[in-house]
Amino acid sequence: MEDLEKLVISRRLRVPIGSVGTGTGQGPQQWGQVAARQLDVALLSVGFTCSAPLLERLSNLRGETVIDLGVRILAAVRTLVGDHVEHNAYFLDFPKNVPDTLEFWAALLRGAMLDPAALDPAAVERLRRSSGPSALNLLALPGYGRYQHTYADLLAAHAELIPLAGDRVTVLDLGGSLESETRELYLSLAGSTVPLPAEDLAALRMLAASCAAEPDSIPVRENRAVINEARLAGGRPLLVDTVTDVLRLACAASGGDVTLAAPTRFRSFRRAERRALLQALDAIASPAKLGDVPSHREQWKRLGERLHPHEYPQFPQAAHVFEAARGARRVSSLGSRVEAALAQGRTGEAVDLLQNAPGALLRRLDHLLRTRTAATAPASVLEPVLEAAEKAAASASGRVLLSLREHLTNRLIPAPGRVFINRNGRAWATDDQRPPLAGDVVTRVAAILDAEITRRLPAPGRLIVDPEMLDVALPLSAKAVTPGLGMLPRGSLTRVDGELLRFFVHWRQAERRTDYDLSALMLDGSYGAPEHISWTNYGNDFAQYSGDLTQAPDGASEFIDIRLAQATKPIIIPQVNIFAGEAFDEAAEAFFGYMTRDADQEGLPFEPRTVRMKSDLRGAGRVALPLAFLRGDDGGWRVKWLHLYLKGHLGFNQVEGNRVTTALLVRSIVERDHLRVRHLVDLLRAKPQTGDHTTYIGLQTPADLPPGARVYTPATLHELIPG
Template identity: 75%
Template sequence: MDNLESLVIARRLRVPISDVPGSPAVPGQGWGEVAARQLDATLLSAGFKCSAALLERLARLPGETVVDLGVRVLAAVRRLAGDHVQHNTYFVDFPRNVPDTVEFWAVLLREALLDPVAAERVQPSTLNLLALPRYGRYQHTYADLLAAHAELMPLAGDRVTVLELGGSLESEARELFMSLAGSQVPLAAEDLDALRTLAASCADEPEHIPVRENRAIVNELRLAAGRPLIVDTVTDVLRVACGASGGDVTLATATRFRSFRRAERRALLQALDAVASPAKLGDVPRHREQWKRLGERLHPHEYPQFPAAAQVFDVARGDRRARSLNGRVEAALLAGRAGDAVRLLEKTPGALLRRLDHLLRTGESPSAVLDAMEEAAAQASGRVLLSLREHLQNRAVPAVGRVFANRHSRAWAAADARPPLGDDVVARAAAVLDEEITRRLPDPGELVVDANVLDVALPLSGKAAAPGLGMLPRGSQARVDGELLRFFVYWRQAGRRTDYDLSALMLDDTYGDAEHVSWTSYRNGFAEYSGDLTDAAGGASELINIRLAQATRRIIIPQVNIYAGEAFDEAAEAFFGYMTRDAGQEGLPFEPRTVRMKSDLRGAGRVALPLAFLRGDDGAWRVKWLHLYLKGHPNFNQVEGNRVTTSLLVRSIVEREQLRVRYLAGLLQAKSSPAGHTTYIGLQAPAGLPDGSRVYTPATLHELIPA
């Protein structure tokens, strides 16, 4: 139950409290109000506080209950802000007294040469920093760090995240489950894990589960309970078998299938037999090897009553030929029969819309392609419509570069060699999409939109970002308030020595004239590095401090490089974030109430690019979410080696026009009316909204995507 409770608190910023009578009239147990106010004060030190409704509800509980609940709430929010670990720094006075890099290395080398034991490990021909006794390891305790810094001076600009009063744990868990399961967009890996946890405690499920990975998780429970599976393609069945074997329902990695019980084999084959039509057998070759391994576990030859299911495994083994729709479309295009390709794609509206740009450049009449597109738009999902709408608004002129990112957020960039689409073509297609999207949006009643949310990108895929504090979808922008910007990374290795390096690449407004701060350059005129740590058996933190007013570059890109050891998703723990504070604000190098964003690092690459910070013509700084990873090298990644790739990737995303909340808010405004309910869209729900209001915050923004 504690896991469910922490999920609700972290994902929804709501504290579940069962609707039970107020504090009992037992002598000595009437101190709930005192305990509630103590909890509120403690939460404030981590940048959180109770709403008025939550505080009032806590005050009516027994004091012991408030204390027990408070321990769990505090643990959840401290982890959310990255405050559940001790953030020590190599240089105890950081950001003060950071030495010159070469001078610091020279001091350590001199010390090593004067030490007879250490001198034996030092080679005179090369400088191996790892051989120096004091390099890369903490030289002081966390208590020493506390003693070297004054307490934080709280300011009105510090982050204060309000925790709202929730209902019972059962109702809150059900609401979160229904939101995730019914999402119109694919979920992050962490949210899929949360969905699996929530599904085990929820008796019902949404009427429609559009995302297939979500459906697979629900089907896992259906399979275990002997209930019919919800499938409409052969691949849906493969996903269920993978999930039930503890594998990957996204099918990105191969699964080692377990032995299934006879009832489970029958259920899987029966579901497969119902959907294995000749037209759908073309999906099998894409996952041929996994189908072969599954066939070894299901023994389809023992079930002659399911002949269509047996054909799936015939295709996987190559005994039967089945061409996929994509294969037939590609064959038609290669043969110059673009009209045939369009007619084939008309059977799958979503595929036609995804290929619209290509079809418009094949020589087929644009009018005919757009006619087919108009028919398809009425049948495709809202997410596909919005994705195409974003694509079209960036096709008026060639882009600097095209960014490609896989489901693990590993990214690469390429030059954009496509000719621009005609203005009249783009205008007609955009008008069709605007009309169809508007038709599907609900009646907002009275619409209230916080101006700070208008530049948040619509979450067309949740896979790009791990959940966390202050997280926004890729391409979102937000203003940076504060005079000091401070990045932080924390990691703890699982088994072998792991060395991550926090760095910052700084560029001018042409994405050139690069300089950096990293373990090879501790400081420049406006930034300081906290020191290089090369082992994280007990956890390690690195920070970079930037004085924004003195910055001589307009683009600052923090990155985390894996120099050696475990990947981000192999480490016991790894997360990144940033803080802001005023120049005169004292405090420890890491202060949770100044944390603006924190999220786990878990991408498949060896270089993480979480964010970019941009200074506009007005002098104000803004942050843009990237959520990208570079492949990098197996070892020894450093900022100097990837600055060209990083610059192209960041420029391609910065100059791309994302589809933002501003777009949907404009369409909703056209449908709004002063009567009826209220719809609020913002970064955080304000107090005083009317009962029954529909509230959309970053945690629930995916619910705005129409079906």
């Protein structure tokens, strides 16, 4: 139950209380009210506060109930902001008294020469690089890469933070019962029209096991697999309509990857489970649907070894699936037939094949328009393709419509490069060699898409929009966005307030020595003239590094300060490089974030109430690029959300080695015209303002909304994407 409570608090910023604690809170010292105020003060120290209804509800509980609940609330929000660990810094006085890079290395060498233990032949040998007898490994110098003081020493060396009005204060709202809150969260995640990140899929799995509610629809296949896992365990009917749904379910039930991107080691299924899976497969394995099998041939073979379909002759259609996987039954997928037709210039045949797969047709529309005839041909020549697209738009998912709308907008603008980003945020770029599309063709398709999207959007009633929300990108895929504090979709733009920008990374190794390096790449307005801050360059005229830590058995933190008013580069890109050891998703813990402060604020290197963004690091990439900070023509700074990972090397990744790739990727993302909330707001305002309800779209939920208002914040923005 505590896990569910923590999930609701961290995902929705709501405290589920319901009928908890039946006391009146009255007594000689009104202990309930005192405990509620003490909790609110404790929350303020980490940048949170109770809403008026929440504070009133807490005040009417028994004091001991408030204390017990407050301990759990504080634990949840401290983890959310990154304050659940001790953030020590390598240099005790950071950001003051940090030595020059060369001075620091010279001091270490001098100390090593004066240390008798360091002069021992064995110690000297440890300092030598394998490349030659005359070279020394400076990273192995005594004292390098390890804290030379305790966290208590750090506390004593820094003055208290000066609280300012600009510090972050995140409001925690009063929730209903834990049952109602978990049900609402479950239905929101289950009914999401966009793919969820791995963390939300894990949350959905936990919620599905405890919630009996039935979602109206489950558009995303991965979500369906997770819910089917709970239904299989409970002996309930399965929700499947393709053979791949059954494969995803088998992966989910085996603790594998429901996205099918990675192979799953299937477990041994109980007889009842084998029967349920084969029965579901038999009901849907028509000849037309067998074409999906070759895409995952090897996984089907492995699953067949666990299900033993030959023991169930009553399910002959299910047996055909495994025959197709083994090659005993010849089938061809829709994709292969379309590719063959396009390769031979038979665009009309390809369009005909795609008529029954509207989503696939729209995803291939750019290719169809380019292969039909010359790119500059008038729309009349492309009429068959455009008519097919218009029909497909009426049936395709809203996410496909919006994705195509964004894609076509950017086809009219010459791009510096073509960026490919997979489901894990791994990114790479190449030259864009596609011929342009005719402007009138793009205009017509955009009008078709906007009309269909507008039709599906709900009537807004009284529409209220926070202007800060307009530049938030629509979450057309959330897979690479790790949940956390202040997280926004890739391509979003938000203002940066404050004079001092401070990046931080914290990690704790699980089994092996692990060295992460926080760095910052700085570029001019044309994405050139690179400059960096890292363990090889501690500072410049406007930036300062906190010092390099090379292992983290008990956790380690690194920081970079940027004095924005003095910055001579208008583009600043923080990154986290894995120099040695465990990957982000192998470490016991790894997260990144940034703080903003005013120049006269003191405080510790990490102050939770100044944290604007924090999220976990994960993924197979060895270099993380979470954000880019951009200075506008007005001198103000904004942050562009990237959520990117570079493949990097197995070890020794440094900012100097990836600056060209980073510059190209960031430029491609920054200059891309992402579809933002502004676009949907314009479409909503074009609809008739019918109904007496209120629709609010903003970064946080205000306190004065009327009852029954529809609220869309970053946590629930996926609910605004039409189905």
